[in-house]
Amino acid sequence: MASSGIELLLVSLPQLATGAGQTLAISALGILFATLGGVLYGVLATLGKRWLNILLQVYLELFRAIPVLVWLYLVFFGLPIFFGLSIPSFWCAVLVLGLWGASEVGEVVRGALQSLPRGQREAGLSIGLGGWQLYGYVLLPQALKRMTPPTINLYTRIIKTSSLAVLIGVVEVIKAGQQIIERTYESVLIYGALFLFFFLVCYPLSAASRVLERRWAHA
Amino acid sequence: MSFDTAFMLSTLPAFFKAVGVTLQVGAIAIVTSLLVALLNATILVLRTPYLWRLVKGYVELARNTPLLIQLFFVYFALPSLGLKVSGFAAAIITLTFMGGAYLTEVLRAGVEAVPRAQLESGRSIGLSEGQLLRHVILPQASILSLPALFANFVFLLKETTVVSAVAVPEILYTTKNYIALYYKTYEMLAVLTLLCVLIFLPLSLLLRYLERRLQHGQFGH
Amino acid sequence: MNPLIEFQGFNKFFGQHQVLADIDLKVQSGEVVVILGPSGCGKSTLLRCLNGLEEAQGGSLRLDGQELLGPDTDWRQVRQRVGMVFQSYHLFGHMSVIDNLLLGPLKVQKRERSEAQAQAEALLARVGLLDKRDAFPRQLSGGQQQRIAIVRSLCMNPQVMLFDEVTAALDPEMVKEVLQVIQGLAREGMTLLIVTHEMAFARAVADRIVFMEAGRILEQNHPERFFTQPQTARAQQFLEKFSFVESLPKTLHKELS
Numbered sequence: 001m002a003s004s005g006i007e008l009l010l011v012s013l014p015q016l017a018t019g020a021g022q023t024l025a026i027s028a029l030g031i032l033f034a035t036l037g038g039v040l041y042g043v044l045a046t047l048g049k050r051w052l053n054i055l056l057q058v059y060l061e062l063f064r065a066i067p068v069l070v071w072l073y074l075v076f077f078g079l080p081i082f083f084g085l086s087i088p089s090f091w092c093a094v095l096v097l098g099l100w101g102a103s104e105v106g107e108v109v110r111g112a113l114q115s116l117p118r119g120q121r122e123a124g125l126s127i128g129l130g131g132w133q134l135y136g137y138v139l140l141p142q143a144l145k146r147m148t149p150p151t152i153n154l155y156t157r158i159i160k161t162s163s164l165a166v167l168i169g170v171v172e173v174i175k176a177g178q179q180i181i182e183r184t185y186e187s188v189l190i191y192g193a194l195f196l197f198f199f200l201v202c203y204p205l206s207a208a209s210r211v212l213e214r215r216w217a218h219a
Numbered sequence: 220m221s222f223d224t225a226f227m228l229s230t231l232p233a234f235f236k237a238v239g240v241t242l243q244v245g246a247i248a249i250v251t252s253l254l255v256a257l258l259n260a261t262i263l264v265l266r267t268p269y270l271w272r273l274v275k276g277y278v279e280l281a282r283n284t285p286l287l288i289q290l291f292f293v294y295f296a297l298p299s300l301g302l303k304v305s306g307f308a309a310a311i312i313t314l315t316f317m318g319g320a321y322l323t324e325v326l327r328a329g330v331e332a333v334p335r336a337q338l339e340s341g342r343s344i345g346l347s348e349g350q351l352l353r354h355v356i357l358p359q360a361s362i363l364s365l366p367a368l369f370a371n372f373v374f375l376l377k378e379t380t381v382v383s384a385v386a387v388p389e390i391l392y393t394t395k396n397y398i399a400l401y402y403k404t405y406e407m408l409a410v411l412t413l414l415c416v417l418i419f420l421p422l423s424l425l426l427r428y429l430e431r432r433l434q435h436g437q438f439g440h
Numbered sequence: 441m442n443p444l445i446e447f448q449g450f451n452k453f454f455g456q457h458q459v460l461a462d463i464d465l466k467v468q469s470g471e472v473v474v475i476l477g478p479s480g481c482g483k484s485t486l487l488r489c490l491n492g493l494e495e496a497q498g499g500s501l502r503l504d505g506q507e508l509l510g511p512d513t514d515w516r517q518v519r520q521r522v523g524m525v526f527q528s529y530h531l532f533g534h535m536s537v538i539d540n541l542l543l544g545p546l547k548v549q550k551r552e553r554s555e556a557q558a559q560a561e562a563l564l565a566r567v568g569l570l571d572k573r574d575a576f577p578r579q580l581s582g583g584q585q586q587r588i589a590i591v592r593s594l595c596m597n598p599q600v601m602l603f604d605e606v607t608a609a610l611d612p613e614m615v616k617e618v619l620q621v622i623q624g625l626a627r628e629g630m631t632l633l634i635v636t637h638e639m640a641f642a643r644a645v646a647d648r649i650v651f652m653e654a655g656r657i658l659e660q661n662h663p664e665r666f667f668t669q670p671q672t673a674r675a676q677q678f679l680e681k682f683s684f685v686e687s688l689p690k691t692l693h694k695e696l697s
Binding site for chain 1: 517520549586
């Protein structure tokens with residue numbers, strides 16, 4: 001029984017690998033956009049302009065009030081209706097993960113920037129640094145250590161959430177697994193393998209985040 | 220773009236029921252997760268040999284794998300081992316599995332957040348470890364954990380939408396169903412969005428209020 | 441001669457609360473003005489208005505003839521001409537000392553690295569800290585960090601230097617080294633606006649003392665006259681708090697009792 005199980009896994013590996021590639025691609029792109037968007041959000045949120053803060057808060061609450069899976073459906077079903085756009089579900093998933101991720105990363109970045117002493121901003125301004133220079137040379141570099149561990153945890157969440165893409169029809173690793181199960185009925189083995197796959201991707205990140213947090217813990 | 224409000228209103232009874240299912244699943248999951256977490260936290264604090272490592276392993280496993288995979292495993296894979304469960308049961312089991320792990324972390328963090336000085340003064344007036352736990356650690360840890368606990372409760376409630384994947388008739392499943400049956404996509408998505416905002420936005424604001432009152436904001440995830 | 445800095449009828453509010461009221465102050469080029477007053481009298485705020493860290497609501501503020509209170513003011517330009525040193529120095533912790541000094545000249549003023557570096561190192565040597573060139577702020581004492589903060593501002597070649605209680609956060613044994621640097625700048629003829637609680641230092645370095653309370657300038661005078669014969673009762677009371685010696689003239693003493 002065991003040997004046929006491993007044999008089966010080896011035979012299905014290519015199909016699973018393709019699916020895994022899709023999962024990782026969605027996750028990686030989602031992480032990329034979430035990071036870029038999040039840094040932008042964090043910078044905008046600390047500029048001290050009231051209208052900006054209100055706008056960002058609405059954006060944040062929208063993504064907190066509506067669960068990510070609902071967002072996936074809203075985008076998947078809604079985009080064709082509202083904007084006449086029909087984008088592949090892969091990109092729907094990337095879009096949703098990116099936007100949701102950006103709001104979460106953004107809050108982390110905002111918190112990190114706000115935890116810096118106010119004098120850093122004033123000292124930077126006093127030597128004539130302009131907006132982007134102030135953030136680029138003085139504020140963000142110093143906020144980096146504080147924002148990295150929570151952001152890595154968010155990356156883990158994005159990877160896990162990318163699994164929901166299967167529900168809007170993306171042929172990623174879960175779909176690939178389900179297709180194999182349809183042929184072979186080895187559900188325990190395949191779902192077990194999927195379990196393992198996600199664990200092997202996410203656990204190192206969680207562990208790294210904890211290590212970094214301990215190493216960079218400031219008083 | 221026309222907006223078939225009549226149709227929307229006609230679906231309200233069904234959605235009302237769906238909200239009930241969402242809340243029911245959520246509430247049960249919250250309670251069971253909390254029970255699991257309390258057990259785990261006690262084991263972690265008391266450092267029961269062997270069990271302690273088991274709990275740590277469980278927490279890592281549950282927190283580093285997606286809810287959907289856990290759900291599919293329980294609902295689709297377990298039957299071939301002879302364990303067949305309904306969608307509802309699979310939902311509860313899985314949400315408890317995941318929720319228990321997150322809440323364990325919250326409680327553990329709460330216990331660790333109790334200032335060391337409290338433990339030292341407790342020991343120096345002669346309290347046993349058990350008494351220390353009951354009279355010093357637990358009360359303080361509970362208060363420190365409240366915002367994070369509440370945040371995770373809301374998170375669990377939001378995650379109930381995922382169990383729509385195993386045909387549990389909560390709000391998302393009901394929406395998908397109606398879209399498939401009547402093609403009123405626009406209207407059904409509008410109802411779904413509205414329901415989400417009505418249910419989760421107040422909770423989110425309440426959470427923020429709670430955090431500000433208690434001034435700590437640690438998250439289990 | 442036209443003053444370098446001129447406040448006229450200057451007003452500032454924090455919401456409803458008036459923090460600065462009808463400030464009229466002229467500072468000539470090369471002058472050293474020390475601003476004294478009780479906590480909360482607005483002296484720090486006055487300084488911070490000069491480099492745009494605080495916004496004003498009314499009146500006029502001119503720097504070298506240029507009006508600063510307008511919507512078109514390019515504060516980035518102004519801040520290169522008005523250097524500021526803070527109570528908590530606020531060196532950039534993630535950069536070495538030399539990088540702290542070169543950030544402004546290279547990135548804001550776009551100067552040649554060789555020239556900027558030569559100036560930075562010369563100034564570092566002048567305050568006796570050239571050997572700390574590659575150190576990081578966390579490795580330095582408060583007094584060392586503050587001296588480097590002063591050099592950081594000087595590297596921008598400002599016309600005016602503002603000092604906001606720069607020794608208040610230092611351990612007593614480090615105060616002198618910082619004050620000596622400021623005294624050196626005064627001797628070179630740099631225009632300085634200083635807010636401080638160090639009375640002896642104020643007396644020694646100032647060309648003029650400005651005494652403030654509750655957002656207003658109550659008295660301006662030559663330091664010697666201010667410390668020995670204050671014109672207002674308020675100034676009198678303020679100085680009382682700093683001296684153990686009975687220094688009041690008999691007549692004013694009778695008024696107060």
